[in-house]
Amino acid sequence: INSWGYGKENGPSVWHKDFPVAQGNRQSPIEIIPKQASYDPSLQAILLNYDHCSSINISNNGHSVVVDFDDSDDRSVIQGGPLDNPYRLKQFHFHWGGKGCHGSEHTVAGRSYASELHLVHWNAVKYQTFGEAAAAPDGLTVLAIFLETGDEHRWLHRITDTLYMVKFKGSATDFKSFNPKCLLPSTLQYWTYLGSLTTPPLHESVIWIVLKEPITVSERQLGKFRMLLATGEEEDQRMHMENNYRTPQPLKDREVRSSN
Numbered sequence: 001i002n003s004w005g006y007g008k009e010n011g012p013s014v015w016h017k018d019f020p021v022a023q024g025n026r027q028s029p030i031e032i033i034p035k036q037a038s039y040d041p042s043l044q045a046i047l048l049n050y051d052h053c054s055s056i057n058i059s060n061n062g063h064s065v066v067v068d069f070d071d072s073d074d075r076s077v078i079q080g081g082p083l084d085n086p087y088r089l090k091q092f093h094f095h096w097g098g099k100g101c102h103g104s105e106h107t108v109a110g111r112s113y114a115s116e117l118h119l120v121h122w123n124a125v126k127y128q129t130f131g132e133a134a135a136a137p138d139g140l141t142v143l144a145i146f147l148e149t150g151d152e153h154r155w156l157h158r159i160t161d162t163l164y165m166v167k168f169k170g171s172a173t174d175f176k177s178f179n180p181k182c183l184l185p186s187t188l189q190y191w192t193y194l195g196s197l198t199t200p201p202l203h204e205s206v207i208w209i210v211l212k213e214p215i216t217v218s219e220r221q222l223g224k225f226r227m228l229l230a231t232g233e234e235e236d237q238r239m240h241m242e243n244n245y246r247t248p249q250p251l252k253d254r255e256v257r258s259s260n
């Protein structure tokens with residue numbers, strides 16, 4: 001069985017065959033149209049308590065590069081915003097394009113960014129395991145941050161310098177005490193809406209929080225992500241990992257709310 005991917009034969013246009021929820025009513029990503037978002041004064045500020053966060057390792061799962069965190073307690077949580085309770089940081093990963101073209105999943109008034117960072121959190125107050133939360137309507141919250149190209153990002157090198165160690169699908173290496181707070185933009189204004197995972201299994205379990213302000217990274221830093229391979233060391237047909245993004249899905253009967 002050829003598993004899902006981003007190629008012609010196994011890409012987003014055929015995911016619905018194995019994952020029918022792909023055609024559901026709260027799929028992600030979406031195109032965000034700022035003028036159509038409703039400002040909600042009751043939305044609180046986003047609170048990120050990442051100071052005792054503990055990253056464990058960085059790995060290549062063939063679809064993205066992922067930094068996993070120890071989520072055995074509430075040491076790194078997101079709260080506030082649209083959330084009813086704290087959600088535990090589980091992992092973060094990226095989506096990006098090919099040379100110089102787009103790569104973000106969410107778009108803003110038709111504009112896409114070069115890349116998009118997703119910080120994945122789960123509702124450990126209501127659910128016993130991450131897997132259970134990942135399938136529940138309020139189980140996950142993903143904080144999305146756009147990356148645009150320009151000057152070099154002063155902290156991203158800590159990630160891009162390790163990418164050569166996880167070049168092949170299935171590879172992993174230690175990656176301790178990385179605090180993703182260094183990847184945040186200067187303001188935490190956001191849009192929020194109810195959506196889904198943007199990859200299979202496409203569970204409609206995500207409260208999305210998309211930051212309005214992008215961070216800036218250099219073309220050179222972004223280029224290092226494109227050196228990653230979607231194929232394993234033993235495979236003879238090498239495929240670079242790029243354009244690992246799903247395009248915007250129908251908004252259907254949803255509203256996008258805006259913080260201040």
Ligand SMILES: CCN[C@H]1CN(CCOCC)S(=O)(=O)c2sc(S(N)(=O)=O)cc21
Nearest residue numbers: 063118120130131134142196197198199
């Ligand atoms: C390649 C598979 N990506 C999945 C893996 N997980 C879901 C499945 O887990 C079940 C135990 S996940 O919750 O870590 C997650 S979040 C996102 S995204 N792009 O929407 O932020 C995709 C994925």
Ligand SMILES: [Zn+2]
Nearest residue numbers: 093095118198
């Ligand atoms: Zn993602």
